[in-house]
Amino acid sequence: MKQRINFKDLGTEQDYVQTWEYQQALQQELIQLQETGQERKAYLLFLEHPHVYTLGKSGDANHLLVSKEQLEKMGATFVPTNRGGDITYHGPGQLVGYPIMDLHYFKQDIHWYMRQLEEVLIRTLAEYHIEGQRSEESDSIDENGPYGVINFEDIELDEDQMFYEIILDAIQHIGKENLPEKSPRYVGDFELPPLPASIRKIGVFQNQETDLILELVEEHHLDGVQLHGEETAESCSELKDRGLTILKAFSPQLHFDWDQLEDYFLVVDYFLFDTSIKGQSGGTGKKFDWDLLHNYDGNVPFLLSGGIGPKDAAAILSIDHPMLAGVDVNSGFEIKPGLKDLEKLSFFMEEIKT
DSSP states (O other): OOOOOEEEEEESSOOHHHHHHHHHHHHHHHHHHHHHTOOOOEEEEEEOOSSEEEEOTTOOGGGOOSOHHHHHHHTOEEEEOSSSSSEEEEOTTOOEEEEEEOGGGSOSOHHHHHHHHHHHHHHHHHHTTOOOEEOTTSOEEETTEEEOOEEOOOHHHHHHHHHHHHSGGGOOEEEEEEOOTTSTTOOOSOOOOOOOTTSEEEEEESSOOHHHHHHHHHHHTOSEEEEOSOOOHHHHHHHHTTTOEEEEEEOOOTTOOGGGGGGGTTTOSEEEEOOOBTTBOSOOOOOOOGGGGGGOOOSSOEEEESSOOTTOHHHHHTOOOTTEEEEEOOGGGEEETTEEOHHHHHHHHHHHHO
16 A cells, blocks of 8 residues: 655744644654544645754753853754754755654664665665765664665766755856876865856966866856966966966965066966965965965965865954955865864854945
């Protein structure tokens, strides 16, 4: 016999507490049906919550890195729950699914049920050309139910795919990197998924031949390039003549020659000031001395990069420089190399915008 699942699309801006109470009511309905021997039911709820942080019963409230005042400024709430896990974020643009099911109606095997949930997510990701994989050692069960973990392995593809789904309005670029393999930013070959037209795709390269860069630009329909090597002003000019946005990275140090930037003034759209460590190709996670920025008096806007973390918003906002156009964030917001922590990113961007 085929089992029927009642699907309910509850829409957006669904209050977390009210939704939780609704789930409890549906749970009691299923229990009542089981106790009275009536025909079983199952539900799947789809919805979006306003900004909310939840705390699992085994979590630590100290892991929430924002104050009550900051939550109010963000329009977010904080809700302790009796579910598992620690701090969890939900917000606009993030589709949440809540299955409320009596496993007597399907198969009384909690491990089977957990694997079915994982399989649904893996197949859904595949529809968007994203590869999902199970982490066999990371799933666990408590009295409230199963919690499976799915790893997303393609570095830049997955982090940006997940990122722009949640805070699309704040994202301007998505990187496809062609750096040396030892770089934590190296991703190798992959196929970009379909992206909204508002996302400008920027490829990141280091000391690559111009012909190869242009080949990858055409293959992946890139809008611009970010150059992290010893690329000359002439090579930047050649790329810019192809209609590309050009970002050129430099690493300010104590005796940095700021005059060398003049050769690039007419051939780049942005400079990117990053930290350099001998023998390491990007992704250092270290800051340079931001006071050095006062030595830059050019007319090309720049992005600040290198070691920026979730708590640096105030320091960045205090930088008084007319050419500071934005920031480039990476390792300070990562769960692991290439996989972004969306809660940290969302909070940081709210702080920067205010």
